[in-house]
Amino acid sequence: MPPAVQETVRELVDLSPVLTRLGERFTAAGFEVHLVGGSVRDALLSAGSAGGRGTGMAPGDLDVTTDARPEQVLDLLRGFASSTWNSGIAFGTVGAEVDGVRLEITTFRADRYDRESRNPEVAWGDSLVDDLARRDFTVNAMAVSLGPDRTVTDPYGGLGDLLAGRLRTPGAAEDSFADDPLRMLRAVRFVAQLGLTPVDEVVAAMTSLAPELGRITPERVQVELSKTLLQHSPRAALELFVATGLADVVLPELSALRMEIDEHHQHKDVYTHSLTVLDRAIALEEADPDAESPDLVLRLAALLHDIGKPATRRHEPRGRVSFHHHEVVGAKLVRKRLQALRYSKEVVESVARLTFLHLRFHGYGRGEWTDSAVRRYVTDAGDLLPRLHKLVRSDCTTRNKRRAAALSATYDALERRIAELSAAEDLARVRPDLDGNAIMEILGIPPGREVGEAWKHLKDLRLERGPLAPEEAEAELRSWWAARTGA
Incomplete structure (x- = not known):
C-alpha cells in the first residue's frame, strides 16, 4: 500500500x-x-x-x-x-x-x-x-x-x-459463498453501496450457488435486501440479484416480471418498467425535503407494485394484452412475500395497500371524479397519500412525451383538488359527523356491533356528501336504523 x-x-x-x-x-x-x-x-x-x-x-x-x-x-x-x-x-x-x-x-x-x-x-x-x-x-x-x-x-x-471498482473475494469465491451464502447478498449490496463491479469469478459463483441461500434465515436475508434497496442507486445491484438467480430464491415474484408482454415485442417488459419506476420514485423521494429518505416502504412498493401482472396476463384480440385486477392479486402476493421475509406488520400492510391503490388514479380520466371519489382516494390512502402520489407519478413511464405530459398535468389537477377539499374539510382526519357516544344515545343501544355499523354508514355518507349538519346526520342515522331494524 x-x-x-x-x-x-x-x-x-x-x-x-x-x-x-x-x-x-x-x-x-x-x-x-x-x-x-x-x-x-x-x-x-x-x-x-x-x-x-x-x-x-x-x-x-x-x-x-x-x-x-x-x-x-x-x-x-x-x-x-x-x-x-x-x-x-x-x-x-x-x-x-x-x-x-x-x-x-x-x-x-x-x-x-x-x-x-x-x-x-x-x-x-x-x-x-x-x-x-x-x-x-x-x-x-x-x-x-x-x-x-x-x-x-x-x-x-x-x-x-x-x-x-472491483469486487473480489480473498480466496476462491465458490469456497467463500459455500461457507456463508449470505455473502452473495452482500455482494449485491456492495454493488449499490460502493459502486463496485463483481469480477467474473464472483458472478459465476453466485449463479451456481444461488440455491444455497435457502440455508439462510429469512431475517438475515431481509436485512441485506433492505440495505440494498435503501442505497441511492440500487438498480445495477437488483439486476445482478435477478441475473444470478438469487432473486429466484429470495424474491421470485421479481424474476417473474421478466416476460415479453406480446409476441411482437411491442410493449415494454414489466421487469424493466418496475426498475424504472423504482429509479423515478427514489428521485422524487430524495427531491422532497419533507419526505422520509431513504424510504423503504416507497421503494418496496415501487419495485413490487406490478407483481400481480404475470398471474393476470391475458392476450386479447388485435394483439392487445390485459392485466385485469393485477393490483388486487399483487397486493396479496406482496403481503405473502414480505411476511415470509419477516418484514414488520406495518411495512407489509403499507406496501400491500400502495400496491392495491396504485392503479386507482387511472380512473380519474380528465377529472370526471366527483368530490366523493376524491375524498375516498384520500381516505383509502390515509397517511400513505404522499407516498401514493410519488408511486403513481413514477408509474407513468411512457416514452410518448405528449401522453407523459398529459398524465402529469392530470395528476397535478387531482392534487390541487385534494388540497382544496383538504383545506375545506380536513380530509386527513375524516370522521362521521356523529361519534360512537352520540350514536348510542340517539338510538338507545349499548356498545356493540351495531354501533360500528352505524359509524361506518355515517362515514360513508361523510365521504359521499361532505360534512353534514348535526340534525341532518341524526336524521340520516335514524332513517338507516329504521331500515335496518324494519321499523
Whole structure:
C-alpha cells in the first residue's frame, strides 16, 4: 500500500480518541489490536483514494480484531467501557461502548464451515493475515494497527480493488459463498453501496450457488435486501440479484416480471418498467425535503407494485394484452412475500395497500371524479397519500412525451383538488359527523356491533356528501336504523 495512503488511514484513525486509548490499553497488555473491515474501507473512501465513492468512517460502528481471547478482552474492558455485552461471545465477539462509541471486538478466527448449517465451527486463530483471509471481500480484508506504529495490512489487494471498482473475494469465491451464502447478498449490496463491479469469478459463483441461500434465515436475508434497496442507486445491484438467480430464491415474484408482454415485442417488459419506476420514485423521494429518505416502504412498493401482472396476463384480440385486477392479486402476493421475509406488520400492510391503490388514479380520466371519489382516494390512502402520489407519478413511464405530459398535468389537477377539499374539510382526519357516544344515545343501544355499523354508514355518507349538519346526520342515522331494524 503506498506510503501516502497508509499515512491518510493512520490520520483518520487518530481522529478517534477511543481507538487511540483502546490501542494503548491492549498494547500495554501485550496484545495485537487492529481496526478492520468496513471502517478501514470507508476511511480509504473518505480520503478520496477510491474515486470518492465513500462517506467516511462511521464513528460508533467500529469493528476491531485482536489475538486476545474473549475472556481477556472482557478483563481489558473492565473499568474502561461504560458497558459490555457478550451475546456474540460464542463466536469470539465482545461488544462494548466507550464514550458513546460502540465497538465489536473479535478474537482472530480460523473458522471451519460444515456447509450444511449457517453457523461456522468457531476456532481461534493466531494470525491477522489468516483472520483477514476469512473475510467476505478483499475490500473488507484490510486492517490498521491500533498500536503505536499504525501499520496498514492489505494482504489480498483490497485497496487495488477499491481503486479499480472491483469486487473480489480473498480466496476462491465458490469456497467463500459455500461457507456463508449470505455473502452473495452482500455482494449485491456492495454493488449499490460502493459502486463496485463483481469480477467474473464472483458472478459465476453466485449463479451456481444461488440455491444455497435457502440455508439462510429469512431475517438475515431481509436485512441485506433492505440495505440494498435503501442505497441511492440500487438498480445495477437488483439486476445482478435477478441475473444470478438469487432473486429466484429470495424474491421470485421479481424474476417473474421478466416476460415479453406480446409476441411482437411491442410493449415494454414489466421487469424493466418496475426498475424504472423504482429509479423515478427514489428521485422524487430524495427531491422532497419533507419526505422520509431513504424510504423503504416507497421503494418496496415501487419495485413490487406490478407483481400481480404475470398471474393476470391475458392476450386479447388485435394483439392487445390485459392485466385485469393485477393490483388486487399483487397486493396479496406482496403481503405473502414480505411476511415470509419477516418484514414488520406495518411495512407489509403499507406496501400491500400502495400496491392495491396504485392503479386507482387511472380512473380519474380528465377529472370526471366527483368530490366523493376524491375524498375516498384520500381516505383509502390515509397517511400513505404522499407516498401514493410519488408511486403513481413514477408509474407513468411512457416514452410518448405528449401522453407523459398529459398524465402529469392530470395528476397535478387531482392534487390541487385534494388540497382544496383538504383545506375545506380536513380530509386527513375524516370522521362521521356523529361519534360512537352520540350514536348510542340517539338510538338507545349499548356498545356493540351495531354501533360500528352505524359509524361506518355515517362515514360513508361523510365521504359521499361532505360534512353534514348535526340534525341532518341524526336524521340520516335514524332513517338507516329504521331500515335496518324494519321499523
